[in-house]
Amino acid sequence: MLGRLFASVLKEIIVFWRDPRARAMLFVVPVVQVTVFGLAATLEVHHVELAVINDDNGRWSRELIARVEAAGFVDRVTPVADMADFSARLERRQILLGLQFPADFSRDVAAGHPAKLQVIIDGRRSNAGQVAASYLLAIAGELGLELAGTDPQFVEPPGAVVRHWFNPNLNYRWFMVPNLSASLSMIIALMITALSIARERELGTFDQLLVSPSTPLEIIASKTIPALLAGGVVGLLTVALAIFAFGAPFQGSFLLLAAAMFPFVFSVVGVGLVISSIARTQQQAVLGIFFVMIPIMLISGFATPVENMPWWLQYLAAASPLKHFLIVVQGSFLKSMPAIEVWHNVWPLLVIAAVTLTTATFVVSRRLQ
Numbered sequence: 001m002l003g004r005l006f007a008s009v010l011k012e013i014i015v016f017w018r019d020p021r022a023r024a025m026l027f028v029v030p031v032v033q034v035t036v037f038g039l040a041a042t043l044e045v046h047h048v049e050l051a052v053i054n055d056d057n058g059r060w061s062r063e064l065i066a067r068v069e070a071a072g073f074v075d076r077v078t079p080v081a082d083m084a085d086f087s088a089r090l091e092r093r094q095i096l097l098g099l100q101f102p103a104d105f106s107r108d109v110a111a112g113h114p115a116k117l118q119v120i121i122d123g124r125r126s127n128a129g130q131v132a133a134s135y136l137l138a139i140a141g142e143l144g145l146e147l148a149g150t151d152p153q154f155v156e157p158p159g160a161v162v163r164h165w166f167n168p169n170l171n172y173r174w175f176m177v178p179n180l181s182a183s184l185s186m187i188i189a190l191m192i193t194a195l196s197i198a199r200e201r202e203l204g205t206f207d208q209l210l211v212s213p214s215t216p217l218e219i220i221a222s223k224t225i226p227a228l229l230a231g232g233v234v235g236l237l238t239v240a241l242a243i244f245a246f247g248a249p250f251q252g253s254f255l256l257l258a259a260a261m262f263p264f265v266f267s268v269v270g271v272g273l274v275i276s277s278i279a280r281t282q283q284q285a286v287l288g289i290f291f292v293m294i295p296i297m298l299i300s301g302f303a304t305p306v307e308n309m310p311w312w313l314q315y316l317a318a319a320s321p322l323k324h325f326l327i328v329v330q331g332s333f334l335k336s337m338p339a340i341e342v343w344h345n346v347w348p349l350l351v352i353a354a355v356t357l358t359t360a361t362f363v364v365s366r367r368l369q
Contacts, residue, residue, distance in 0.1 A: 004213060008222030012196070016226060025191065030184045030234050034241045038177045045131045047075045051086050051098040054079065058106025060115070060143075067139050068099070073132065090122055097121045097129050099136070109147065166334040174249065177242040178333040179302055182325045185235035185261065186268045186296070190289050192227040193272030197364070198285040220361050223276075224269050231265035232258075242333070252332030256342045260328045263349040267321040270356025277363045296320050324348050 016022045050068065054061055069077045078095065080086045089095050100118040108115040119136060121129035167174050236258070242248040275288035299306070299313060300322035306314055317323050324345040331337030 005218050005221055008218060009225045012222055012226040013229075016192070016230075026188065026230055026234065027237070030188070030238055031241065033184060034177060034180050034238050035245075037180055038173055038242075038246050044073075044172050045128050045135070046073050048073050048097070048128075048132050049076055049078070049095045050074055050132075051078045051080045051089055051095045053081075053083065053086055053098065053100040055103045056101040056105040060106040060109040061101040064101075064117075064140060064143055065099075067143065068136065071135065071139060073135055086120070090120075093122070093124075095122070096125060097132055097136075173246050174334060175330070177246045177248055178239070178329050179326055181235050181238035181242060182264070182322060182329050183297060183302060184238050185231040185265060186322055187293065188234045189227045189231035189265045189268045190272040190275075190293060192230050193223055193269050194275040194279070194285045194289050195282055196223045196227075197273070197276040198279045198282045201280060202282060217361060220273065220357070220364055223273060224266070224357070227269045227272065228262065228265050231268070232261055235261050235265070248333055250333055251336045253336070253339070254332075256337070256339060257328065257332040260325065260342055260346050260349070263346055263353055264321055264325040267349050267353035267356055270353060270358075270360045273360035274356070274363050277360065296322050299323070301326055318348065319352065321349055321352050 052065055054065070065077060068074055078089070080089065080098070083100075086095075086098050086100075090098070098120045100120065102116060102118075105115050105117065117140065119133050121133055123129070239250075239257070243250050271292055272289070275292065276285055279285040279288055298304075299309065299317040300320045301317070302322065306317050306323065309317065327345045328337065328342055331341065
């Protein structure tokens with residue numbers, strides 16, 4: 001059995017390695033995707049065009065405008081005469097948001113009264129507008145705190161000091177790029193396993209498996225091991241890119257992360273084998289990959305928190321292997337996750353792997369009969 005299994009695994013590796021497109025998918029595609037996602041997929045806002053309607057033109061409105069102009073996320077602050085001019089610029093998407101100072105803004109500040117300031121956001125770009133508005137409110141709040149410390153008649157507003165643990169500067173790439181190590185390894189493992197049996201059906205070599213002495217378990221193992229190795233290589237490659245190319249900190253144990261990666265890939269391989277055994281062509285297999293992959297990523301917490309989902313969807317998210325592995329990845333990068341916490345997220349992966357591989361073995365056995 002070991003001889004047949006070794007020959008089958010070696011055959012799968014040779015077939016995969018001889019295909020230039022497969023080699024590119026294993027090495028080139030992950031590098032390109034990590035680079036593009038790491039640079040483009042961010043919620044940080046830069047190069048903001050901002051307009052100001054200053055009906056006050058007093059000391060404190062000019063002080064606040066100067067601080068906004070000096071902020072790193074602002075490219076240009078454009079003074080406009082009235083609301084009509086502002087509306088025209090906003091409609092042409094020349095600006096993202098604007099500030100309107102009432103005529104009594106500086107007088108209220110000097111008197112120690114609450115001063116009102118209107119922020120107008122382009123709702124067509126709501127995400128960027130909300131983030132940029134939060135930056136502006138932070139600048140205004142900082143000015144208010146400085147006034148509270150220097151002016152005795154200024155009433156200091158109640159507030160809280162915010163401290164972000166593990167990611168003090170809220171660097172979004174420290175969150176996004178490590179997540180890609182899990183997502184890309186999942187995609188590669190799904191692609192390799194989902195296309196394996198479907199490809200052999202199209203090439204006509206699947207009939208040779210039917211007459212070979214290999215058992216269904218050996219066939220499953222021969223399809224699983226190459227995908228496991230490929231998924232692990234891609235995962236480790238993207239981890240190295242996150243550390244050395246994007247400067248993401250790695251605080252945890254590399255051995256624990258690598259040990260958790262293999263149960264994760266195992267759980268994904270079972271899903272890919274079920275898709276491959278059901279699909280009759282590679283085109284059907286690719287469609288099946290997208291049908292499964294997108295829901296897994298959406299409910300995993302990759303982009304949106306699982307806690308914000310409906311309660312029934314949160315229970316369904318527990319069956320997503322990507323959800324559990326993302327917790328391990330984020331904990332390994334941004335904090336030193338202890339081994340017991342890693343285990344709390346690995347044992348669900350082992351359960352999912354057992355279910356998916358058992359299902360794949362049953363389905364493949366039915367197909368081979």
